[in-house]
Amino acid sequence: MVEATNFIEQIINEELSSGKVNGTYTRFPPEPNGYLHIGHAKSLCLNFGVKEKYNGKCNLFLDDTNPSKEKEEFEQAIKKDIEWLGFSYDEVTHASDYYEQIYQFAVKEIELGNAFVCDMSPEEISANRGTLTEAGKESPYRNRSIEENLRLFKQMREGKFADGEKCLRAKIDMASPNINMRDPVIYRILRETHYRTGDKWCIYPMYDFAHPICDYLQGVTHSLCTLEFEDHRPLYDWVGITLGFNPKPRQIEFARLNVTNLVMSKRYLKKLVEDGKVDGWDDPRMPTLTGLRNRGVPAEALKDFCNRIGISKANSEVQISYLEACIREYLNANAERAMAVLKPLKVTITNYPDNQTEELDFDINPNEEIKRTRKVTFSKNIFIDSDDFSLAPPPKYFRLKKDGYVRLKNAYIIKCDDIVFDKDGNPVELLCSYVPESKSGSDTSGIKCKGVIQWVEESTCIDTEIRQYGYLLKDEEYPGQDFGERMNENSVKIFNGKVEPYVMENDFDKAYQFLRTGYFKRLKLKDKEILSEIVSLKDNFNK
């Protein structure tokens, strides 16, 4: 027996030992009406985690019962995102694959006296549903004969009625304390072209009726969903019991993932895209999986995050810094080191020979077991980051200052002898001298130098725009406010930087650590290619 790490696995373990189930079959059930976001990653890790742990099966089930909002584009994007995370599903299924069977099950409910065709409009139905303290009113059509219901339902399918003119309702209990059980609508008339079935159907099953049937037909054992469906479980069970499903799938609810600073609702994300607040679904600030991928968040780090926050029954909000810590941990171990300057400041090494260049050994990643190096070009003319130089250094300032020493990473120790200012008094060039015997790896200078800074060589470096992306929402100081009020209008910082050529020769997906700044990657924008930050090096997570 595997060790349970959450309450769902505990339930599964109990069911396996009692013989209630003899294996697991789960499904990930997105509606193809938008792109997946980080909340879906939690559901994916849970459903595919159960599959992996119990050697079970897991389907990708597209819940496509809402033709006005669903598209092939979204289905394809969902598949791509799941593959990116490295999960492989056993089958791809759709609610629409089962429309005929769902229809036949509805006929069966009618035959059992469990469903009736209702002529009330959607507005009348909701007006008669009652409240939490008051029972609803029964529909005047509730006691139609089975024969009449069968005939009318068939005519609904045949397109004899206008949209909304009739619907099929379950006959349960208008006085139930659970409003979902008050004769819920299970089929509606809707003339809307479906992205898979076209105009074949003009009636569509409601989610609450279709879902338990599709689970059953796929052989799902555990139907895992988020807490807002807890009140729908009695209806889920009612469908399975009245239709005699054996074995009947079991619905279990878990808490949604909420993360500070991230918008986690497809509806809002769609609005951001439509209003042009972001550059599409894959904008690096978007919490969509395509956005996170484009930002450079490794799939492994995202899965690690989902597994560490775990599965619970209580809603809560996770700090964005926790996600960042997971990304940083992964990249620290795996990202190559490279050099770039966001705010270039020219440095001339006055005592280095003119027209000379040198190929120095640069450490690819100090965390690797077998150390690797690559060559970087060094010369008299370099750039450092102006943040690594201070005119008014605080005490214990170990980077470059007038008359101070600093080590250029994997190169030499230099000393700042003089500063050239522009007419506004800003430093524009540093005149430095280097210590020839201080070369990294063979330093015999005897100079103790605490600071190490990065640099790029003038004739070989590449000018590039460098961006630091923030998040779309201001942080947790604004709980409960509408997303519109919490929007962070300053979610991108732009620099005209310089980077060593190596970075621009490699894949767009490859991440690099730049000393003291952060992890970066190449990014394709509509009109140019730039470098963008995945996550800063500064660790704000201390809880």
Ligand code: ATP
């Ligand atoms: P949204 O509210 O963003 O539109 P949704 O629940 O409507 O999301 P679906 O496509 O229906 O999106 O979701 C597919 C699966 O992912 C469902 O099982 C749903 O419960 C789960 N899911 C969606 N959002 C989250 C979240 N924030 N945390 C955990 N699971 C989620």
Ligand code: MG
């Ligand atoms: Mg949904």
